[in-house]
Amino acid sequence: MDIGRIPSVNVSRVARRGAFLGGITSQVRSRAAALLRQASGTVLDVGCGNALLFAEAGEGADLRRVGLDGDPALLREARAVMADNGVSGAHLVRGDAFRLPFRAGAAEVVLLLNTLVNLPSDDLAERLLRGLMEVCRPGGRLIFDIRNGSNPLLRLRYALHNLRGDFSTRAHRLARIRRLCAANGFEIVRAEPVGLRWMAWAYVVEAQKRPLCDA
Numbered sequence: 001m002d003i004g005r006i007p008s009v010n011v012s013r014v015a016r017r018g019a020f021l022g023g024i025t026s027q028v029r030s031r032a033a034a035l036l037r038q039a040s041g042t043v044l045d046v047g048c049g050n051a052l053l054f055a056e057a058g059e060g061a062d063l064r065r066v067g068l069d070g071d072p073a074l075l076r077e078a079r080a081v082m083a084d085n086g087v088s089g090a091h092l093v094r095g096d097a098f099r100l101p102f103r104a105g106a107a108e109v110v111l112l113l114n115t116l117v118n119l120p121s122d123d124l125a126e127r128l129l130r131g132l133m134e135v136c137r138p139g140g141r142l143i144f145d146i147r148n149g150s151n152p153l154l155r156l157r158y159a160l161h162n163l164r165g166d167f168s169t170r171a172h173r174l175a176r177i178r179r180l181c182a183a184n185g186f187e188i189v190r191a192e193p194v195g196l197r198w199m200a201w202a203y204v205v206e207a208q209k210r211p212l213c214d215a
């Protein structure tokens with residue numbers, strides 16, 4: 001299932017290459033980075049890991065970048081990765097994605113990349129997404145990926161992987177995510193397939209929060 005290439009960022013300091021530089025993982029991040037380059041305002045990357053997203057997206061003049069992750073070692077790696085790529089000014093915070101230390105509506109763009117895939121249940125995934133939706137301002141965007149639960153090959157691969165039991169992998173169906181978004185005042189404005197369009201491995205989803213005047 002090797003579908004991709006490592007992006008054109010300096011990744012020499014990335015310790016856990018398997019976790020961060022796999023084909024789907026890298027492609028998801030690259031597509032999100034392209035969306036981020038067009039953004040402005042406060043951008044919050046939840047589960048930012050070693051900040052490869054910020055390294056790849058570059059500095060954007062109108063962006064205030066905040067990354068949150070629960071793993072202090074990854075946040076240290078993030079600082080080194082950003083420095084290696086000439087990116088500065090991002091604010092990195094240690095915290096829990098399920099208890100975000102930000103007020104409602106604090107960010108124009110909220111991202112969650114390559115993270116839902118490892119949550120063990122739909123309930124947890126929905127809880128996490130709902131928390132992110134809170135932090136997104138009206139009219140703002142939530143950008144996240146799902147591994148495609150309608151792809152039978154991927155489902156088989158994840159089922160086999162889960163038998164080994166070291167950590168869980170989980171795919172999600174776009175239709176269910178669409179319903180979740182709609183129920184929380186978000187509309188999916190883009191669902192970009194990663195891999196073949198007719199049998200995507202993943203989707204990078206961009207959902208817009210209903211502006212206040214529409215409420």
Ligand SMILES: C[S@@+](CC[C@H](N)C(=O)[O-])C[C@H]1O[C@@H](n2cnc3c(N)ncnc32)[C@H](O)[C@@H]1O
Pocket residue numbers: 019020029046047048049050051052053068069070071074095096097098112113114115
């Ligand atoms: C596979 S990595 C993806 C990192 C990054 N988003 C990327 O695409 O390169 C998943 C990240 O989520 C973080 N994470 C998982 N659960 C978390 C939680 N409850 N709170 C904060 N961070 C969490 C992990 O520490 C890890 O850095």
